[in-house]
Amino acid sequence: MKLVGIYRQIALTMMAMAVGITLLVVITSYVLYALWQKYWPNYFPDEDYMQTGPEWVWFILTTLTALALAVGVASRISKRILSPLKSVTDSIKKVADGDLSARAVANKHAPLEAFHLVNDFNVLVEKLQQATNEQVFWNAAIAHELRTPVTILRGRLQGLAEGVFEPDERQFRSLLMQIESLKQLIEDLRVVSLVESGHLPLNHQKVDISSEIQHVVESMTDVLKKSNQHVIMDIQANSAFCDPLKIRQAILALLENATKHALPGGILIKTSMVNETFSISIEDEGPGIPDTFIAQMFTAFRRAPTACGQGSGLGLAVVAAIAKAHGGQVAYAKNVKNGSSFTITLPHQISTLP
Known part of the structure; x- marks a missing residue:
C-alpha cells in the first residue's frame, strides 16, 4: 500500500472538490436546458444559452483560479495541522534515541486536537523522564x-x-x-x-490493636530509654481489620522515626473509630518536620535537612505504602506542642478492601 502524506491528501482533495463543483455546475446546466427544451418548449427562451468560445475560456480560467485557491487553502490548513504533528514526530525520534528532555511544540494556530496531542505527548514524556530519574536515584540510593x-x-x-x-x-x-x-x-x-x-500480599484479620502496640513498645524499650522518651497510650478503639504484621511494621517505623528525630519526652499513641474508619496516630513533642520537606516526606530515600543522615530514608515511605495497601492513607500534621503527628487511617470493613 502506497502511503500518501497529509499535505498531498488535503491538496488533492481540495483540488478534486474545486474541479468537481465546477463540472457539476456545467453538466447540470446542460441537463437543465435539455429537459427544459424537451418538456417545456413553449417556455424555452429563443436566445442561445449554450456556452460560446469566450465563455469556455472564462470557464477554464475560473476552474484554474478555483484550483489555485484550493491549493492555497490546503497549504494553509496543512501547515496548521502538520506543524505540531511534525514536532511530535521529531520529539518521538529524540525520545527513542534516549533524549527524554525533548518536548513537542504547538503553535497558536494549531487545531484543538493537535494542541491536545502535543500536550498529552509532553505530559507522557515528562512522566517517563521522572520515572527514569527516580529509577536512577533508587539504584544509587540502594547501593549507598x-x-x-x-x-x-x-x-x-x-x-x-x-x-x-x-x-x-x-x-x-x-x-x-x-x-x-x-x-x-x-x-x-x-x-x-x-x-x-499492587502485589503486596495482606493477611486481613480482626486484630487486637492494643496488643500489637504493646509488642512494638516492648521491643523498643531500650531505644526509648536511651532517647529519654516514653510512650503514652490512649486506646479508644481496640480492634481493626488489617494485616497485623504490616501494621506492626508501620507502628515500629513511626516509633523509630520519633526516637531518632523527636525531642525527649512523651510519645502519644492514640487509636479511634470514626464513621467506620479506624485511625491510629503517633505524636511526639517536636521539633516537627520542616515545611519545605513535608511534600516529599513519604517518598522513599528522602531525608529532611535536619536528619543528619540518620536512617535509610525508607521509614515513612514504608508507612505510606502499608496504609495504601490496606486501602487507607497516612497524613501528617503539627500538634499543639509543635511536634509531629502521624495518623494512619484504615477502612473498617474488610469487604471494602481491595
Missing part, C-alpha cells in the same frame, strides 16, 4: 544504603579470619546487628516495591 553494612560485615569477617578480632560474643552480636540492618532494609524495599506494583 547496602554499602555501609556490607563493608562493615566484610571488614569484621576478614578481621576474624585473619585473627585480628577475637571470635567472642561481642563480635558475633555486632555481625548480627549488621545482618538485621540489612534484613530490615531489604524488607522495607520489598514492601514499597510490591505496593507500587
Whole structure:
C-alpha cells in the first residue's frame, strides 16, 4: 500500500472538490436546458444559452483560479495541522534515541486536537523522564544504603579470619546487628516495591490493636530509654481489620522515626473509630518536620535537612505504602506542642478492601 502524506491528501482533495463543483455546475446546466427544451418548449427562451468560445475560456480560467485557491487553502490548513504533528514526530525520534528532555511544540494556530496531542505527548514524556530519574536515584540510593553494612560485615569477617578480632560474643552480636540492618532494609524495599506494583500480599484479620502496640513498645524499650522518651497510650478503639504484621511494621517505623528525630519526652499513641474508619496516630513533642520537606516526606530515600543522615530514608515511605495497601492513607500534621503527628487511617470493613 502506497502511503500518501497529509499535505498531498488535503491538496488533492481540495483540488478534486474545486474541479468537481465546477463540472457539476456545467453538466447540470446542460441537463437543465435539455429537459427544459424537451418538456417545456413553449417556455424555452429563443436566445442561445449554450456556452460560446469566450465563455469556455472564462470557464477554464475560473476552474484554474478555483484550483489555485484550493491549493492555497490546503497549504494553509496543512501547515496548521502538520506543524505540531511534525514536532511530535521529531520529539518521538529524540525520545527513542534516549533524549527524554525533548518536548513537542504547538503553535497558536494549531487545531484543538493537535494542541491536545502535543500536550498529552509532553505530559507522557515528562512522566517517563521522572520515572527514569527516580529509577536512577533508587539504584544509587540502594547501593549507598547496602554499602555501609556490607563493608562493615566484610571488614569484621576478614578481621576474624585473619585473627585480628577475637571470635567472642561481642563480635558475633555486632555481625548480627549488621545482618538485621540489612534484613530490615531489604524488607522495607520489598514492601514499597510490591505496593507500587499492587502485589503486596495482606493477611486481613480482626486484630487486637492494643496488643500489637504493646509488642512494638516492648521491643523498643531500650531505644526509648536511651532517647529519654516514653510512650503514652490512649486506646479508644481496640480492634481493626488489617494485616497485623504490616501494621506492626508501620507502628515500629513511626516509633523509630520519633526516637531518632523527636525531642525527649512523651510519645502519644492514640487509636479511634470514626464513621467506620479506624485511625491510629503517633505524636511526639517536636521539633516537627520542616515545611519545605513535608511534600516529599513519604517518598522513599528522602531525608529532611535536619536528619543528619540518620536512617535509610525508607521509614515513612514504608508507612505510606502499608496504609495504601490496606486501602487507607497516612497524613501528617503539627500538634499543639509543635511536634509531629502521624495518623494512619484504615477502612473498617474488610469487604471494602481491595
